[in-house]
Amino acid sequence: xxxxxxxxxxxxxxxxxxxxKLGLWLFLVTEILLFGGLFVIYIMFRGLYPEVFxxxxxxxxxxxxxxxxxxxxxxxxxxxxAVSRAQHNxxxxxxxxxxxTFLCGLTFMVVKYFEYTHKIHEGLLPGVHFSFAEMTxxxxxxxxxxxxxxxxxxxxxxxxxxxxxxxVLIRAVRGEFxxxxxxxxxxxxxxxxxxxxxxxxxxxLLYLIG
Amino acid sequence: MRRFLKYIEGHETTYLLVWVALLVxxxxxxxxxxxxxxxxxxVVAMGVATVKGTLVCLYFxxxxxxxxxxxxxxxxxFVFLAIFIGLTGSDLFLRTPVRSSAIPxxxxxxxxxxxxxxxxxxxxxxxxxxxxxxxxxxxxxxxxHCTACHSLGKSFKSETSQKVYEAIVRNVPGGDPHSFSxxxxxxxxxxxxxxxxxx
Numbered sequence: 001x002x003x004x005x006x007x008x009x010x011x012x013x014x015x016x017x018x019x020x021k022l023g024l025w026l027f028l029v030t031e032i033l034l035f036g037g038l039f040v041i042y043i044m045f046r047g048l049y050p051e052v053f054x055x056x057x058x059x060x061x062x063x064x065x066x067x068x069x070x071x072x073x074x075x076x077x078x079x080x081x082a083v084s085r086a087q088h089n090x091x092x093x094x095x096x097x098x099x100x101t102f103l104c105g106l107t108f109m110v111v112k113y114f115e116y117t118h119k120i121h122e123g124l125l126p127g128v129h130f131s132f133a134e135m136t137x138x139x140x141x142x143x144x145x146x147x148x149x150x151x152x153x154x155x156x157x158x159x160x161x162x163x164x165x166x167x168v169l170i171r172a173v174r175g176e177f178x179x180x181x182x183x184x185x186x187x188x189x190x191x192x193x194x195x196x197x198x199x200x201x202x203x204x205l206l207y208l209i210g
Numbered sequence: 211m212r213r214f215l216k217y218i219e220g221h222e223t224t225y226l227l228v229w230v231a232l233l234v235x236x237x238x239x240x241x242x243x244x245x246x247x248x249x250x251x252x253v254v255a256m257g258v259a260t261v262k263g264t265l266v267c268l269y270f271x272x273x274x275x276x277x278x279x280x281x282x283x284x285x286x287x288f289v290f291l292a293i294f295i296g297l298t299g300s301d302l303f304l305r306t307p308v309r310s311s312a313i314p315x316x317x318x319x320x321x322x323x324x325x326x327x328x329x330x331x332x333x334x335x336x337x338x339x340x341x342x343x344x345x346x347x348x349x350x351x352x353x354x355h356c357t358a359c360h361s362l363g364k365s366f367k368s369e370t371s372q373k374v375y376e377a378i379v380r381n382v383p384g385g386d387p388h389s390f391s392x393x394x395x396x397x398x399x400x401x402x403x404x405x406x407x408x409x
Binding site: 044079081084194204 | 221222225226228229232233236239240251256258259262263266267269271276277279280283284286287288290291294295298299302303
Protein backbone atom coordinates (compact mmCIF):
# COMPACT_ATOMS: atom_id res chain seq x y z
CA UNK A 1 0.00 0.00 0.00
CA UNK A 2 1.22 3.47 -0.90
CA UNK A 3 1.02 6.00 1.92
CA UNK A 4 -0.64 9.22 0.82
CA UNK A 5 1.04 12.40 2.00
CA UNK A 6 -1.22 15.34 2.87
CA UNK A 7 -0.10 18.54 1.15
CA UNK A 8 1.64 21.06 3.38
CA UNK A 9 -0.95 23.79 3.21
CA UNK A 10 -3.64 21.57 4.75
CA UNK A 11 -3.95 21.02 8.46
CA UNK A 12 -5.18 17.45 8.15
CA UNK A 13 -6.30 14.76 5.75
CA UNK A 14 -9.86 15.64 6.61
CA UNK A 15 -9.40 19.29 5.68
CA UNK A 16 -7.77 18.33 2.39
CA UNK A 17 -10.64 15.96 1.64
CA UNK A 18 -13.33 18.50 2.51
CA UNK A 19 -11.67 21.21 0.39
CA UNK A 20 -11.53 18.96 -2.65
CA LYS A 21 -15.12 17.93 -2.14
CA LEU A 22 -16.36 21.53 -1.85
CA GLY A 23 -14.52 22.30 -5.08
CA LEU A 24 -16.26 19.44 -6.82
CA TRP A 25 -19.70 20.44 -5.52
CA LEU A 26 -19.10 23.94 -6.93
CA PHE A 27 -18.13 22.38 -10.25
CA LEU A 28 -21.32 20.30 -10.20
CA VAL A 29 -23.32 23.52 -9.74
CA THR A 30 -21.81 24.89 -12.97
CA GLU A 31 -22.63 21.59 -14.66
CA ILE A 32 -26.28 21.86 -13.64
CA LEU A 33 -26.43 25.40 -14.98
CA LEU A 34 -24.73 24.29 -18.22
CA PHE A 35 -27.40 21.65 -18.78
CA GLY A 36 -29.92 24.11 -17.33
CA GLY A 37 -29.61 26.31 -20.44
CA LEU A 38 -30.64 23.39 -22.63
CA PHE A 39 -33.44 22.45 -20.26
CA VAL A 40 -34.76 26.02 -20.43
CA ILE A 41 -34.75 25.92 -24.26
CA TYR A 42 -36.52 22.57 -24.11
CA ILE A 43 -39.21 23.80 -21.70
CA MET A 44 -39.89 26.98 -23.70
CA PHE A 45 -40.18 25.25 -27.07
CA ARG A 46 -42.25 22.44 -25.63
CA GLY A 47 -44.56 25.08 -24.17
CA LEU A 48 -44.87 26.71 -27.61
CA TYR A 49 -45.27 23.55 -29.68
CA PRO A 50 -46.57 20.73 -27.44
CA GLU A 51 -48.08 18.69 -30.30
CA VAL A 52 -44.85 18.66 -32.30
CA PHE A 53 -42.86 17.46 -29.29
CA UNK A 54 -45.48 14.83 -28.60
CA UNK A 55 -45.33 13.45 -32.13
CA UNK A 56 -41.54 13.67 -32.48
CA UNK A 57 -41.02 11.86 -29.18
CA UNK A 58 -42.75 8.78 -30.63
CA UNK A 59 -39.84 8.43 -33.05
CA UNK A 60 -37.39 7.81 -30.19
CA UNK A 61 -36.82 4.25 -29.05
CA UNK A 62 -38.34 3.92 -25.58
CA UNK A 63 -36.92 0.45 -24.97
CA UNK A 64 -33.37 1.63 -25.59
CA UNK A 65 -33.95 4.72 -23.46
CA UNK A 66 -35.32 2.61 -20.59
CA UNK A 67 -32.46 0.12 -20.95
CA UNK A 68 -29.95 2.95 -20.67
CA UNK A 69 -31.73 4.30 -17.60
CA UNK A 70 -31.43 0.90 -15.90
CA UNK A 71 -27.77 0.62 -16.96
CA UNK A 72 -26.93 4.02 -15.45
CA UNK A 73 -28.81 3.29 -12.21
CA UNK A 74 -26.87 0.03 -11.84
CA UNK A 75 -23.61 1.83 -12.56
CA UNK A 76 -24.45 4.39 -9.85
CA UNK A 77 -24.93 1.55 -7.37
CA UNK A 78 -21.59 -0.10 -8.23
CA UNK A 79 -19.89 3.32 -8.10
CA UNK A 80 -21.27 4.04 -4.63
CA UNK A 81 -20.20 0.53 -3.54
CA ALA A 82 -16.72 1.08 -4.99
CA VAL A 83 -16.29 4.29 -2.95
CA SER A 84 -17.39 2.44 0.16
CA ARG A 85 -14.96 -0.46 -0.49
CA ALA A 86 -12.08 1.94 -1.11
CA GLN A 87 -12.86 3.59 2.22
CA HIS A 88 -12.73 0.22 3.93
CA ASN A 89 -9.21 -0.52 2.69
CA UNK A 90 -10.49 -3.03 0.14
CA UNK A 91 -8.85 -1.70 -2.99
CA UNK A 92 -9.20 -4.94 -4.95
CA UNK A 93 -12.96 -5.12 -4.42
CA UNK A 94 -13.18 -1.42 -5.26
CA UNK A 95 -11.31 -2.09 -8.50
CA UNK A 96 -13.76 -4.84 -9.51
CA UNK A 97 -16.73 -2.57 -8.78
CA UNK A 98 -15.10 0.26 -10.74
CA UNK A 99 -14.59 -2.09 -13.67
CA UNK A 100 -18.31 -3.00 -13.62
CA THR A 101 -19.15 0.73 -13.49
CA PHE A 102 -16.88 1.35 -16.47
CA LEU A 103 -18.52 -1.48 -18.44
CA CYS A 104 -21.96 -0.02 -17.65
CA GLY A 105 -20.78 3.30 -19.09
CA LEU A 106 -19.54 1.45 -22.17
CA THR A 107 -22.90 -0.33 -22.53
CA PHE A 108 -24.64 3.04 -22.32
CA MET A 109 -22.50 4.44 -25.12
CA VAL A 110 -23.01 1.36 -27.33
CA VAL A 111 -26.79 1.63 -26.95
CA LYS A 112 -26.52 5.36 -27.70
CA TYR A 113 -24.48 4.54 -30.82
CA PHE A 114 -27.25 2.28 -32.12
CA GLU A 115 -29.85 4.94 -31.36
CA TYR A 116 -27.88 7.67 -33.14
CA THR A 117 -27.18 5.45 -36.17
CA HIS A 118 -30.88 4.74 -36.49
CA LYS A 119 -31.79 8.45 -36.21
CA ILE A 120 -29.19 9.42 -38.81
CA HIS A 121 -30.42 6.67 -41.13
CA GLU A 122 -34.04 7.86 -40.80
CA GLY A 123 -33.09 11.51 -41.32
CA LEU A 124 -34.36 12.49 -37.85
CA LEU A 125 -31.73 15.19 -37.58
CA PRO A 126 -31.42 18.77 -36.33
CA GLY A 127 -32.28 21.86 -38.38
CA VAL A 128 -31.67 21.80 -42.11
CA HIS A 129 -30.42 18.20 -42.05
CA PHE A 130 -33.88 16.93 -41.12
CA SER A 131 -35.22 14.73 -43.92
CA PHE A 132 -37.83 12.49 -42.36
CA ALA A 133 -40.79 12.47 -44.75
CA GLU A 134 -43.50 11.41 -42.28
CA MET A 135 -43.18 14.54 -40.18
CA THR A 136 -44.04 17.61 -42.19
CA UNK A 137 -44.38 20.15 -39.40
CA UNK A 138 -41.68 22.80 -39.89
CA UNK A 139 -41.01 22.76 -36.11
CA UNK A 140 -40.16 19.03 -36.06
CA UNK A 141 -36.37 19.56 -36.53
CA UNK A 142 -36.39 21.64 -33.32
CA UNK A 143 -37.12 18.57 -31.23
CA UNK A 144 -34.25 16.67 -32.81
CA UNK A 145 -31.88 19.61 -32.41
CA UNK A 146 -32.66 19.48 -28.69
CA UNK A 147 -32.48 15.68 -28.61
CA UNK A 148 -28.99 15.63 -30.13
CA UNK A 149 -27.71 18.61 -28.11
CA UNK A 150 -28.96 17.26 -24.78
CA UNK A 151 -28.08 13.59 -25.23
CA UNK A 152 -24.85 14.57 -27.02
CA UNK A 153 -23.64 16.79 -24.17
CA UNK A 154 -24.69 14.08 -21.73
CA UNK A 155 -22.86 11.47 -23.81
CA UNK A 156 -19.67 13.55 -23.64
CA UNK A 157 -20.07 13.58 -19.86
CA UNK A 158 -20.43 9.81 -19.83
CA UNK A 159 -17.20 9.49 -21.83
CA UNK A 160 -15.37 11.86 -19.46
CA UNK A 161 -16.76 9.91 -16.51
CA UNK A 162 -15.52 6.63 -18.04
CA UNK A 163 -12.07 8.15 -18.42
CA UNK A 164 -12.05 9.21 -14.76
CA UNK A 165 -13.26 5.78 -13.66
CA UNK A 166 -10.46 4.13 -15.63
CA UNK A 167 -7.97 6.44 -13.92
CA VAL A 168 -9.18 5.65 -10.38
CA LEU A 169 -9.45 1.98 -11.35
CA ILE A 170 -5.73 1.90 -12.18
CA ARG A 171 -4.91 3.71 -8.95
CA ALA A 172 -7.11 1.29 -6.98
CA VAL A 173 -5.30 -1.69 -8.52
CA ARG A 174 -2.04 -0.09 -7.41
CA GLY A 175 -3.50 0.05 -3.91
CA GLU A 176 -3.31 3.80 -3.55
CA PHE A 177 -6.59 4.20 -1.65
CA UNK A 178 -7.36 3.60 2.00
CA UNK A 179 -9.57 4.94 4.77
CA UNK A 180 -6.98 7.72 5.10
CA UNK A 181 -7.10 8.76 1.45
CA UNK A 182 -9.83 8.03 -1.08
CA UNK A 183 -10.54 11.53 -2.44
CA UNK A 184 -10.25 10.67 -6.19
CA UNK A 185 -12.71 7.75 -5.88
CA UNK A 186 -15.16 9.85 -3.90
CA UNK A 187 -15.03 12.79 -6.35
CA UNK A 188 -15.25 10.58 -9.45
CA UNK A 189 -18.26 8.98 -7.77
CA UNK A 190 -19.95 12.36 -7.24
CA UNK A 191 -19.36 13.29 -10.89
CA UNK A 192 -20.71 9.94 -12.10
CA UNK A 193 -23.84 10.27 -9.97
CA UNK A 194 -24.47 13.71 -11.47
CA UNK A 195 -24.31 12.17 -14.95
CA UNK A 196 -26.91 9.67 -13.75
CA UNK A 197 -29.00 12.47 -12.21
CA UNK A 198 -29.13 14.38 -15.50
CA UNK A 199 -30.17 11.27 -17.42
CA UNK A 200 -32.96 10.69 -14.88
CA UNK A 201 -34.49 13.95 -16.18
CA UNK A 202 -33.53 13.55 -19.85
CA UNK A 203 -35.21 10.16 -20.14
CA UNK A 204 -38.82 11.17 -19.34
CA LEU A 205 -38.48 14.58 -21.02
CA LEU A 206 -37.30 13.20 -24.37
CA TYR A 207 -38.59 9.64 -24.54
CA LEU A 208 -41.78 9.54 -22.49
CA ILE A 209 -43.93 12.43 -23.74
CA GLY A 210 -47.63 11.69 -23.73
CA MET B 211 -10.99 12.11 11.76
CA ARG B 212 -14.24 10.79 13.24
CA ARG B 213 -16.47 13.15 11.28
CA PHE B 214 -14.44 12.31 8.23
CA LEU B 215 -15.40 8.67 8.57
CA LYS B 216 -18.94 9.24 9.78
CA TYR B 217 -20.75 8.65 6.55
CA ILE B 218 -18.77 5.71 5.35
CA GLU B 219 -20.03 3.22 7.93
CA GLY B 220 -22.67 0.67 7.04
CA HIS B 221 -24.37 2.28 4.08
CA GLU B 222 -24.20 -0.57 1.65
CA THR B 223 -27.62 -1.94 2.64
CA THR B 224 -29.01 1.55 2.10
CA TYR B 225 -27.38 1.64 -1.36
CA LEU B 226 -29.12 -1.60 -2.31
CA LEU B 227 -32.50 -0.33 -1.10
CA VAL B 228 -32.03 2.93 -3.02
CA TRP B 229 -31.08 0.94 -6.13
CA VAL B 230 -34.27 -1.17 -5.85
CA ALA B 231 -36.34 1.98 -5.33
CA LEU B 232 -34.77 3.61 -8.42
CA LEU B 233 -35.54 0.56 -10.57
CA VAL B 234 -39.15 0.38 -9.31
CA UNK B 235 -39.61 4.10 -10.03
CA UNK B 236 -38.18 3.64 -13.54
CA UNK B 237 -40.68 0.85 -14.25
CA UNK B 238 -43.42 3.09 -12.81
CA UNK B 239 -42.56 6.12 -14.94
CA UNK B 240 -42.33 4.03 -18.14
CA UNK B 241 -45.64 2.23 -17.55
CA UNK B 242 -47.47 5.43 -16.57
CA UNK B 243 -46.34 7.06 -19.82
CA UNK B 244 -48.51 4.63 -21.83
CA UNK B 245 -51.66 6.15 -20.33
CA UNK B 246 -52.93 9.59 -21.15
CA UNK B 247 -53.76 11.74 -18.13
CA UNK B 248 -53.44 14.98 -20.05
CA UNK B 249 -51.47 17.61 -18.16
CA UNK B 250 -50.92 15.14 -15.30
CA UNK B 251 -48.48 13.13 -17.45
CA UNK B 252 -45.74 15.73 -17.22
CA VAL B 253 -46.48 16.31 -13.52
CA VAL B 254 -46.16 12.58 -12.75
CA ALA B 255 -43.05 12.17 -14.96
CA MET B 256 -41.27 15.14 -13.34
CA GLY B 257 -42.45 14.12 -9.88
CA VAL B 258 -41.03 10.60 -10.26
CA ALA B 259 -37.80 11.98 -11.76
CA THR B 260 -37.44 14.37 -8.83
CA VAL B 261 -37.94 11.57 -6.29
CA LYS B 262 -35.30 9.49 -8.13
CA GLY B 263 -32.93 12.45 -8.35
CA THR B 264 -33.37 13.20 -4.65
CA LEU B 265 -32.56 9.59 -3.73
CA VAL B 266 -29.39 9.73 -5.84
CA CYS B 267 -28.30 13.01 -4.22
CA LEU B 268 -29.12 12.07 -0.64
CA TYR B 269 -27.72 8.55 -0.56
CA PHE B 270 -25.40 7.82 -3.52
CA UNK B 271 -23.85 11.28 -3.28
CA UNK B 272 -24.06 11.20 0.56
CA UNK B 273 -25.57 14.68 0.60
CA UNK B 274 -27.71 13.65 3.57
CA UNK B 275 -24.55 13.06 5.64
CA UNK B 276 -22.47 15.82 4.09
CA UNK B 277 -21.80 19.15 5.78
CA UNK B 278 -24.23 22.04 5.54
CA UNK B 279 -22.01 24.13 3.25
CA UNK B 280 -21.97 21.46 0.51
CA UNK B 281 -25.73 20.99 0.87
CA UNK B 282 -26.39 24.71 0.46
CA UNK B 283 -23.98 24.98 -2.49
CA UNK B 284 -25.65 22.16 -4.38
CA UNK B 285 -29.22 23.26 -3.65
CA UNK B 286 -28.32 26.79 -4.81
CA UNK B 287 -27.85 25.41 -8.34
CA PHE B 288 -31.53 24.51 -8.43
CA VAL B 289 -32.55 27.89 -7.00
CA PHE B 290 -30.71 29.63 -9.85
CA LEU B 291 -32.15 27.18 -12.37
CA ALA B 292 -35.66 27.98 -11.08
CA ILE B 293 -34.99 31.71 -11.53
CA PHE B 294 -33.69 31.03 -15.06
CA ILE B 295 -36.78 29.00 -15.99
CA GLY B 296 -39.20 31.29 -14.17
CA LEU B 297 -38.06 34.56 -15.72
CA THR B 298 -37.65 33.14 -19.24
CA GLY B 299 -41.04 31.46 -19.04
CA SER B 300 -42.84 34.53 -17.75
CA ASP B 301 -41.28 36.63 -20.51
CA LEU B 302 -42.20 34.17 -23.24
CA PHE B 303 -45.66 33.12 -22.13
CA LEU B 304 -47.04 36.10 -20.21
CA ARG B 305 -45.85 39.08 -22.26
CA THR B 306 -48.70 40.78 -24.08
CA PRO B 307 -47.92 42.12 -27.54
CA VAL B 308 -47.45 45.86 -27.43
CA ARG B 309 -48.52 48.46 -29.94
CA SER B 310 -50.78 46.13 -31.90
CA SER B 311 -53.74 48.35 -31.14
CA ALA B 312 -51.86 51.41 -32.33
CA ILE B 313 -51.49 49.93 -35.80
CA PRO B 314 -54.52 50.11 -38.09
CA UNK B 315 -56.64 47.14 -39.01
CA UNK B 316 -56.60 46.00 -42.62
CA UNK B 317 -59.70 46.51 -44.65
CA UNK B 318 -60.78 42.95 -45.36
CA UNK B 319 -62.24 43.79 -48.74
CA UNK B 320 -58.96 45.13 -50.02
CA UNK B 321 -57.18 42.97 -52.52
CA UNK B 322 -54.31 45.37 -52.91
CA UNK B 323 -51.81 45.06 -50.07
CA UNK B 324 -50.45 48.56 -50.21
CA UNK B 325 -53.74 50.25 -50.88
CA UNK B 326 -55.43 48.39 -48.05
CA UNK B 327 -52.72 48.93 -45.53
CA UNK B 328 -52.07 52.59 -45.88
CA UNK B 329 -55.62 53.75 -45.66
CA UNK B 330 -55.61 56.57 -43.15
CA UNK B 331 -52.46 55.47 -41.40
CA UNK B 332 -49.84 58.05 -40.62
CA UNK B 333 -47.83 55.47 -38.70
CA UNK B 334 -47.07 53.11 -41.49
CA UNK B 335 -47.04 55.19 -44.64
CA UNK B 336 -43.28 55.61 -44.56
CA UNK B 337 -42.62 51.89 -44.83
CA UNK B 338 -45.63 50.43 -46.56
CA UNK B 339 -44.19 50.81 -50.04
CA UNK B 340 -41.63 48.23 -50.89
CA UNK B 341 -38.12 49.47 -51.58
CA UNK B 342 -34.96 47.47 -52.29
CA UNK B 343 -33.55 48.82 -49.03
CA UNK B 344 -36.50 47.53 -46.99
CA UNK B 345 -36.40 44.12 -48.69
CA UNK B 346 -32.69 43.86 -47.95
CA UNK B 347 -33.26 44.82 -44.30
CA UNK B 348 -36.11 42.29 -44.20
CA UNK B 349 -33.83 39.57 -45.51
CA UNK B 350 -31.31 40.27 -42.74
CA UNK B 351 -34.03 40.26 -40.10
CA UNK B 352 -35.52 37.07 -41.52
CA UNK B 353 -32.19 35.31 -41.08
CA UNK B 354 -32.04 36.31 -37.43
CA HIS B 355 -35.66 35.95 -36.35
CA CYS B 356 -37.31 33.43 -38.64
CA THR B 357 -34.96 30.85 -40.16
CA ALA B 358 -34.79 28.76 -37.00
CA CYS B 359 -38.33 27.56 -37.66
CA HIS B 360 -39.12 28.60 -41.22
CA SER B 361 -36.04 27.16 -42.90
CA LEU B 362 -38.01 24.21 -44.22
CA GLY B 363 -41.57 25.41 -44.09
CA LYS B 364 -42.77 27.14 -47.17
CA SER B 365 -46.16 27.52 -45.54
CA PHE B 366 -45.87 31.27 -45.11
CA LYS B 367 -45.26 31.75 -48.81
CA SER B 368 -48.77 30.62 -49.57
CA GLU B 369 -50.29 33.05 -47.06
CA THR B 370 -52.17 36.02 -48.40
CA SER B 371 -50.56 39.41 -48.21
CA GLN B 372 -53.11 40.42 -45.61
CA LYS B 373 -52.27 37.47 -43.34
CA VAL B 374 -48.57 38.20 -43.56
CA TYR B 375 -49.23 41.80 -42.66
CA GLU B 376 -51.52 40.92 -39.78
CA ALA B 377 -49.12 38.33 -38.39
CA ILE B 378 -46.04 40.51 -38.54
CA VAL B 379 -47.10 44.11 -38.33
CA ARG B 380 -50.17 43.88 -36.16
CA ASN B 381 -49.08 40.74 -34.27
CA VAL B 382 -52.63 39.37 -34.26
CA PRO B 383 -53.18 36.72 -31.59
CA GLY B 384 -53.74 33.26 -33.04
CA GLY B 385 -51.47 33.99 -35.97
CA ASP B 386 -47.79 33.32 -35.85
CA PRO B 387 -46.92 32.28 -32.30
CA HIS B 388 -43.80 34.43 -32.29
CA SER B 389 -43.90 37.81 -30.72
CA PHE B 390 -42.75 40.59 -32.98
CA SER B 391 -43.26 43.15 -30.26
CA UNK B 392 -39.54 43.68 -29.87
CA UNK B 393 -39.22 44.79 -33.48
CA UNK B 394 -39.92 48.34 -34.52
CA UNK B 395 -42.45 49.48 -37.09
CA UNK B 396 -39.87 49.73 -39.86
CA UNK B 397 -38.43 46.28 -39.12
CA UNK B 398 -41.84 44.65 -39.24
CA UNK B 399 -42.62 46.27 -42.55
CA UNK B 400 -39.22 45.20 -43.87
CA UNK B 401 -40.10 41.61 -43.00
CA UNK B 402 -43.46 41.90 -44.76
CA UNK B 403 -41.80 43.24 -47.90
CA UNK B 404 -39.15 40.55 -47.83
CA UNK B 405 -41.70 37.74 -47.41
CA UNK B 406 -43.78 39.29 -50.19
CA UNK B 407 -40.72 39.46 -52.43
CA UNK B 408 -40.29 35.70 -52.12
CA UNK B 409 -43.60 34.96 -53.76
